[in-house]
Amino acid sequence: MAKAFILVKKEQIGENMLRLELSPKDGKPLQFKPAQFVNLGLMDKGKIVKRPYSIASSPDSKNLEFCIKIVGGEFTSLLPPLKTGTEFSVDGPFGPAFYDEKKxxxxxxxxxxxxxxxxxxxxxxxxxxxxxxxxxxxxxxxxxxxxxxxxxxxxxxxxxxxxxxxxxxxxxxxxxxxxxxxxxxxxxxxxxxxxxxxxxxxxxxxxxxxxxxxxxxxxxxxxxxxxxxx
Ligand SMILES: Cc1cc2nc3c(=O)[nH]c(=O)nc-3n(C[C@H](O)[C@H](O)[C@H](O)COP(=O)(O)OP(=O)(O)OC[C@H]3O[C@@H](n4cnc5c(N)ncnc54)[C@H](O)[C@@H]3O)c2cc1C
The missing domain is CATH 3.40.50.80 (Nucleotide-binding domain of ferredoxin-NADP reductase (FNR) module)
Structure with missing residues (x-):
């Protein structure tokens, strides 16, 4: 089931790149492994738009960090005007948990x-x-x-x-x-x-x-x- 996350920080880190920090609405961190991804969802004109994004933060952090290239498509064109406090849906994590720090x-x-x-x-x-x-x-x-x-x-x-x-x-x-x-x-x-x-x-x-x-x-x-x- 999708979890609700709140946008707590949005930062432009290059000409067409945004860094987003999302905090779990219920305060409980998402359990994931390094290099996994989630589907981020945003409401647009009464329907939800979702795209997969890799998580940039470590599983040690409570908040999730994303770094997203703005290409002007359906999802990324919604991001530049967003204000902190916006709610995202987060499905996942997905993708193989292949990283093992001992290897x-x-x-x-x-x-x-x-x-x-x-x-x-x-x-x-x-x-x-x-x-x-x-x-x-x-x-x-x-x-x-x-x-x-x-x-x-x-x-x-x-x-x-x-x-x-x-x-x-x-x-x-x-x-x-x-x-x-x-x-x-x-x-x-x-x-x-x-x-x-x-x-x-x-x-x-x-x-x-x-x-x-x-x-x-x-x-x-x-x-x-x-x-x-x-
Ligand atoms: C597992 C996984 C992880 C991913 N992680 C990341 C990540 O960490 N960061 C990240 O930035 N992306 C990531 N992506 C890509 C991301 O999921 C989206 O495909 C991307 O952000 C484009 O979404 P969109 O809705 O804006 O484009 P869509 O509307 O889905 O358009 C599809 C494609 O058309 C092109 N396109 C659309 N509109 C324009 C336009 N106006 N100008 C030029 N090209 C255009 C883009 O190349 C785009 O990829 C990941 C993809 C996968 C599969």
Whole structure:
């Protein structure tokens, strides 16, 4: 059954990106695992509009955080004018609960695909566990959301992060440059064996990653792929 959540914070975090924080109306946190998603629902002209969104917050937090790209479709066009106090319906959680902090993970995020990785990293940052290697690509630095928080995570033992800008001139940029099929990315990818893999982002990018990872021997049963239309 859907639960009611109240919008307690709305923040523009880029030219077309909104960060929303929702609090459970009954005060009871939603039970979920890192990298799962929910269906968010909003009333519009007497009918409910629902779309799936990954949770960016850790299961340790009472409030749920979402980071949503405004593409002007049926659901996202409802978001910019919303005021705090608006009620959302939340169905879920959905999606496999594959993340286990005791295991080693390679995470690959393109653009807004960073959202479920934030849930994993925020959860992992508060406890001891296996290795987490994140490859995060965004078009440019303005679209590299959560950059400072991720930089702080990369100082923690067992967490390594490679940032990459796909559409920016590299001069002065201290990190990698170019799309994921770039040789820098492949050179840093650990060989499969003990690693689990999770790639998330635009469908085309995720399909490409699936091909690359399976071709280097990643085990399908330890690999998760989530390709979205945004
Ligand atoms: C498991 C899962 C998790 C997801 N998590 C996230 C997340 O964390 N953050 C996030 O931002 N999205 C996420 N998505 C995508 C999200 O569910 C919606 O598809 C997206 O927000 C678009 O919804 P919409 O109603 O605005 O577009 P729709 O009305 O459903 O339109 C469908 C598509 O048409 C395109 N489109 C529509 N209108 C326009 C327009 N005016 N200009 C350009 N293109 C347009 C968009 O590309 C859109 O994807 C996730 C999807 C899945 C399956």
């Amino acid at each position: 080693d993970f390679v995470l690959i995020a393109g653009g807004v695909g960073i959202v479920p990785m934030m849930s994993i990293l925020r959860y992992r940052a508060r406890r001891k566990g296996g290795q987490v290697i994140l490859f995060y690509s965004a078009a440019n630095i303005k679209r590299m959301h959560y950059f400072e928080e991720l930089r702080a995570f990369s100082q923690l033992p067992g967490i390594k992060i490679f940032f990459s800008l796909s559409r920016e001139v590299c001069g002065g940029w201290p990190f990698h440059c170019g799309r994921f099929e770039h040789k820098d990315f492949l050179a840093n990818l650990p060989s499969p064996g003990k690693f689990n893999y999770f790639a998330c982002g635009k469908k085309e990018m995720v399909d490409e990653m699936r091909e690359i990872l399976l071709s280097i021997g990643a085990k399908p049963e330890l690999s998760h792929f989530e390709g979205w239309g945004v």
